[in-house]
Structure formats: C-alpha cells, structure tokens
Amino acid sequence: MANTSWLIVMLLSITCRESMHCNGFTVDPPVDVVISDVGQLGRLQISWSPPASQVNVTECSQLYQLEYFDTYIDSWSAIRTAKMNYTAQFDLMKDVRVRVYTLLRGPCTNGILIKSSSYTELVQNPPSTGVGTPVQDFVCVYHNMKYVECNWGRSPKLSANSQQHLYFWHRELDQTEECPKYLKASGTRFGCNFTENSLPEFTDINFCVNGSSPEGPLKPAFISLQIQNQVKPGTTEKLHLRKVPEAQLELRWDNPAGKVPAHCLEWEVEHNQEGPDGKIALQQILTDQKSLTLPSIHDTQINCFRVRSKLSKYCANKGFWSGWSPATCQPEKREKAPKPEQSRDIVHVYVFIAFAIIAILVLSLCVGAVLKMRSLRDVKKPDALLANVFARNSVLTVMDA
Known part of the structure; x- marks a missing residue:
C-alpha cells in the first residue's frame, strides 16, 4: 500500500512539473509559426514568435518544444531549444506537420518546468502543380x-x-x-x-x-x-574449394576488390548439390566468415558453390547484395553424355549433312562438265567454218584454171 501511495505522489509531481496550473501560473503557446522552403529540396526552416503574455517575463528562462511528424519513420520527433527557429528534413511529397509548445523555468515558476497545455500547429500540404505522375x-x-x-x-x-x-x-x-x-x-x-x-x-x-x-x-x-x-559491394572473383579429411569440403574466398571495409561484409553462400539421380538440392547459408566447411560429402554427388556479399547492419542501415561469384564445383562439372535417343538423332543429322555435301559436290561437278562441253563446241564451230571457206576457194581456183 505504501508503494502504491509513493507511486501516486511521483506521478502527481511529474504531472505538476509540466503543467500550466502549478502555482497558479499559466503559459501560452508560441505564435506566428512559419515554414520556409529555402530551396534545399526538403530541408525546411521552421520559425515562430514568443506568446505576447510572456514577452515581459524576464526572470524565467523561456524554452520551446518543437514536434514534427517525420514521414520517413512515420512517427513524431521532438526537440527542445531556446532558439525560435529550427531546420529539419521533410518529404515534400507529403504533408508537413509541426507543433510548437512554450516552456518556462525559473524564479517565476519556483524552479518548476512549466509547459503550455496547448500548442500552435501548422500543416503545409504538398504542391499540387504539375502534370502526369512523379517518377x-x-x-x-x-x-x-x-x-x-x-x-x-x-x-x-x-x-x-x-x-x-x-x-x-x-x-x-x-x-x-x-x-x-x-x-x-x-x-x-x-x-x-x-x-x-x-x-x-x-x-x-x-x-x-x-x-x-x-x-x-x-x-x-x-x-x-x-x-x-x-x-553494393563488388563481385567476388574466385572461390577456393578443396577436400579435407573425413569426407568434408572446405570453401574459402577473398574479399572483393574495392574500398568496402572487410569487417563490414556479410556473406550468403549458395550450395547446389546434385545427386547421381540428377535431383538438385539448393541450400543458402548466411555467414560473417570468409570460409565454410561442409560435412559428409559423397563422391557420387556434385557440389557447386557461389557467394555474394552486402554491408552488415553494424555498418549501414541497408544496402544491396553484390552480384554472384562464378560457381565452383567439386568434382568439376562435366558435360553430360547424350542419351541413346539423342545420339541416334545426332547421327541422323550428321548423315544428312554428309549426303547434302556430297550432293552439292556432284551437282557442282555436273554443272562444270556441261559448261566445259559447251565451251569446246563453241571452239570447234569456227574451225569448221574456215575449212568450208578454204574448200570453196580451191574449187574456184581450179575452175579458173
């Protein structure tokens, strides 16, 4: 019961410390709140003026509590300042909402921090100008x-x-x-x-x-x-894969070239395991180390690995995965032998190509022979014509004689 009473007293004390009614003293909120766009693409300046009722209050220090809705995290943020302006980052594609309270502390409040019960609020809507839709x-x-x-x-x-x-x-x-x-x-x-x-x-x-x-x-x-x-880190260029005792595989890799700190990287390993029946099992492993050992590797299985990286949460709030490294396999992956049906099909294709080549060659030879025969005939015709001319000339000569 004593503990409960003490808790009630504490709550009343806290409530009184930020109340306008303690000691009969009241506080009004600021006035003339203005949001100014100074051309910094979302960084806005908020300014205000003190309430008229507190202009002549000199024995107390005057503070202000600014609250603004941060659309990047979907929650209200608050700061306390003795200045009458503040600059904050906003998404100009959404409403800009701010609230300002007045706070007093000093001899006029018996050392108690008093906060105005009301606030001055300003809401600025995004511009509606422009055609089409934003990118x-x-x-x-x-x-x-x-x-x-x-x-x-x-x-x-x-x-x-x-x-x-x-x-x-x-x-x-x-x-x-x-x-x-x-x-x-x-x-x-x-x-x-x-x-x-x-x-x-x-x-x-x-x-x-x-x-x-x-x-x-x-x-x-x-x-x-x-x-x-x-x-987005660079791509890891090479993986090192080897067998170790007790039928295990050891996978190692190096950091990608570039300026990304090595201690900031986390890795994803993709393990592709193919059994003798052709079935494939895929496993993805997250690690902050640059090596991985896998137990119970059978000679009848083909194990292939590739890795990629990104910045860990300890170095960045978010980031992008790098590209995948080239795959490395154990044993080295070979081209599969074609099935019997595929072999027969390939043989048929080769036979067809051979026949086609032979047919083209025979046709070319035939065409060449025909052209050669025609050229020989064209040569013989002038010889026959000359023979007739000489024969006629001989006959005329005999008759003249």
Whole structure:
C-alpha cells in the first residue's frame, strides 16, 4: 500500500512539473509559426514568435518544444531549444506537420518546468502543380564505394517530347546543382552518374526529379537518402574449394576488390548439390566468415558453390547484395553424355549433312562438265567454218584454171 501511495505522489509531481496550473501560473503557446522552403529540396526552416503574455517575463528562462511528424519513420520527433527557429528534413511529397509548445523555468515558476497545455500547429500540404505522375522506382547505388549511380522509371504515359531533370543538394553545397552526367537510352534520360562528383557519406542528400512536357511542367518527385546505406559491394572473383579429411569440403574466398571495409561484409553462400539421380538440392547459408566447411560429402554427388556479399547492419542501415561469384564445383562439372535417343538423332543429322555435301559436290561437278562441253563446241564451230571457206576457194581456183 505504501508503494502504491509513493507511486501516486511521483506521478502527481511529474504531472505538476509540466503543467500550466502549478502555482497558479499559466503559459501560452508560441505564435506566428512559419515554414520556409529555402530551396534545399526538403530541408525546411521552421520559425515562430514568443506568446505576447510572456514577452515581459524576464526572470524565467523561456524554452520551446518543437514536434514534427517525420514521414520517413512515420512517427513524431521532438526537440527542445531556446532558439525560435529550427531546420529539419521533410518529404515534400507529403504533408508537413509541426507543433510548437512554450516552456518556462525559473524564479517565476519556483524552479518548476512549466509547459503550455496547448500548442500552435501548422500543416503545409504538398504542391499540387504539375502534370502526369512523379517518377517511380527511384534508386541510387553506391557501386563498391567508388561512384554513385541513380536511376528512375519513366511513366509510359509521358509524351515522347517530355524531358526530365535531376537536381541534388547536400550541406557542402551553397545551392542545388543539376546532374553532372545523365544516362540516356534513345535520347531519353533515365538516370544520373556521379563518377566525377563525389557525394559525402553520413549526411542527407536531397534529390528532385522534375521536368517539362508539351502539356506543362511535370510533377516533381523528392527523395532523401544517405549513400553509405546504398552500397553494393563488388563481385567476388574466385572461390577456393578443396577436400579435407573425413569426407568434408572446405570453401574459402577473398574479399572483393574495392574500398568496402572487410569487417563490414556479410556473406550468403549458395550450395547446389546434385545427386547421381540428377535431383538438385539448393541450400543458402548466411555467414560473417570468409570460409565454410561442409560435412559428409559423397563422391557420387556434385557440389557447386557461389557467394555474394552486402554491408552488415553494424555498418549501414541497408544496402544491396553484390552480384554472384562464378560457381565452383567439386568434382568439376562435366558435360553430360547424350542419351541413346539423342545420339541416334545426332547421327541422323550428321548423315544428312554428309549426303547434302556430297550432293552439292556432284551437282557442282555436273554443272562444270556441261559448261566445259559447251565451251569446246563453241571452239570447234569456227574451225569448221574456215575449212568450208578454204574448200570453196580451191574449187574456184581450179575452175579458173
């Protein structure tokens, strides 16, 4: 019973410490809340003014509690500050919602922190201007921590004359910049390559994809991300596979080339086991090591392995799997011998090809012989004509004599 009474007293004390009614003192919420877009593609500035009732209160320190709805995590975030402005990141494609309270503490409140029971709220709707639909499937990949490439999907409803643009901003830039090198297919932009423009890690990078069309400006899409969460490691080039005692297989591999820290990688091993009956069993194994030992390997089985990697949760919030390595098998996989029916079919094909070649050769020889005979006849005809001429000349000569 004593414990229960003590708990009630504690709760009342906590309630009183942030109440407007303790000691008969009241606190009003701030006024003139404004949300300003300073052209940083989603980074907005929130400002407010103190309530008129607290302007002349000088013996107490005045704080403010700002709450804003973070659409990236679907929950409210709160900060307390003595300033009358704050900058936060928002998704401009969704409603921007903020609330501001007033807090007082000092001699005027007997040292108790008092919070206004009400707040001033401001909701800003996303812009409804633009034609068509915003780009879909926008994704950026930090390839092996060397360069960033962003791609997006183009709506099939967009006219052929529509042109899309990508703009980006981060804290190291004074103002937004346009994509340094667009990726194109048949003259249509579908992505951006940042090979020559390095993007900073562990900071928000804001993107906007908008555009123009014969019907008017396209609806913009806004995206914010950090590139250390977009890493796709390089592909592992070679696996090392060998038999070890007790009918086991030992699989080892090296880190992919590149800048990705080795301790940040986790691996997925795909084990493909084929029995003498041709049946295949597939197993996928997750590990943070660069080796794997499998027991009870039979000589009648063909075991093939390949691996891929991605950043672990201890180094990044998310990431992309690398490509699969080339497969390595034990014993080495050989081409299967053709079945008897397939062998007979292959023999028939070879016989048909042989007959076809022979027929073509015979036909070529026959055509050549015919052409040769004709050429010989053409040669003999002039000889016969000359003989007749000489015969006639001889007869005329005799008659004249």
